[in-house]
Amino acid sequence: MSLHTASHTASAADATLSTRDWAIAAAAAIVSLIALYAVFLDQGTLVSATGSYLHEFAHDGRHLFGAPCH
Amino acid sequence: MSTPLIPLLGRGVVAGAAAGLAAGLFSLFAAEPLMDRAIREEEARAAKEHAHEHAAATAQHHEELFSRSTQHFGLVVTAVVAGIALGVFFALAYALIHRRTPLANPWPRALVLAAAAFLAVALLPALRYPANPPGVGDSATVTDRQEMWLGAVAIGVLGLLLAWQVAVKLAERPVPVRHTAVAVTVVAVLAVLFLLPDNPDAVPVEATLLWDFRVLSIGTQALLWAVFGAVFGALGLRAASRPATAAEPRRETATA
Incomplete structure (x- = not known):
């Protein structure tokens, strides 16, 4: 069963996203991007009183998930 | 106005937290011994260089902000945060497909999409830039x-x-x-x-350590996406087996 043929069964109402849905989707995407940046990319931009706290805290996870580390 | 988006996002968050926790705990026991060993070897290398030149041979794990045990804990937290954030993106992608074919079986769909996500964000990038242990x-x-x-x-x-x-x-x-x-x-x-x-x-790491670490890196991410697909799919099946209006209690199970 391809997406092609099955899509005919969906009603038109289901195929349109409301403005509210778009707003929710955008907000969720932005928050998630910030979270991913914080754990995988931050080099002291977000929290860096005396160094890169986030980087060091997420250090092992960055290495393990293949994110570039110092 | 029944939006399919919120329940899908809820499933993404719950599945992401579960998958991140599974991956984090797995790597805590499987990968941390390797990382600790890599750091000890790095320190040994740095000490050797230091003795030779005495110059600023920047040993990268010089000033430690956190102890190793805090960083072990940080690994699990990182995996959970990453799992939730990836789960949100997964849910958004799922929603785009779901709105065209809302009646499709959620179990195979979640598994196929999770496998695709593993390929796209984990396996393909890792083929080009394989993970390196601490010290690299x-x-x-x-x-x-x-x-x-x-x-x-x-x-x-x-x-x-x-x-x-x-x-x-x-x-x-x-x-x-x-x-x-x-x-x-x-x-x-x-x-x-x-x-x-x-x-x-440069990758001045012993070859077997490097290989083991890279296998564990891929394995951890495979586990993350496998658990994610299974939980997301199971939640989808549960929602589908209920009356159409049902909104599942999401957050409560996420924190448990």
């Missing part, structure tokens, strides 16, 4: 390496979407034609991936 990584090149890595992830995601679209567009054609076209697309994506510049850093 020059702080002078980290910005370049981040751009390269993000490029590899972008190529992985776009390449997978492209291969999928090729398969969809050729749905009416004979199966061998379709499969060949998809295979050619995959090879082209791999070629583009390998056009990216090489990782500039």
Whole structure:
């Protein structure tokens, strides 16, 4: 069963996203991007009183998930 | 106005937290011994260099902000945060497909999409830039390496979407034609991936340690996406077996 043929069964109402849905989707995407940046990319931009706290805290996870580390 | 988006996002968050926790705990026991060993070897290397030159042979794990046990804990937290954030993106992608075909069985769909996500954001980038244990990584090149890595992830995601679209567009054609076209697309994506510049850093790590670490890195991410797909699919089945209006209690189970 391809997406092609099955899509005919969906009603038109289901195929349109409301403005509210778009707003929710955008907000969720932005928050998630910030979270991913914080754990995988931050080099002291977000929290860096005396160094890169986030980087060091997420250090092992960055290495393990293949994110570039110092 | 029944929006399918909120319950889907809820499933993404719950499945992401569960998958991140599973991956974090697995790597806590499986990968941390390797990372601790890599750091001890790095320190030994740095001490040796230090004795030789006495100069600022920048030992990268010099000033420690956190103890190793805090960093062990940080690994699990990182995995959970990453799992939830990836789960949100997964839910958004799922919602785009779901709104066209809302009646499809959520279990195979979640598993197939999770496998696709693993390929796009974990396996393909790892083929070009395999994970390195602590002790590898020059702080002078980290910005370049981040751009390269993000490029590899972008190529992985776009390449997978492209291969999928090729398969969809050729749905009416004979199966061998379709499969060949998809295979050619995959090879082209791999070629583009390998056009990216090489990782500039030296890897002064023992080969078996490096191999084990890279296998565990891929294994951890495979586990993450497997658990994610299973939980997301199971939540979808549960929601589908209820009356249409049911909104599942999401957050409560997430924190448990």
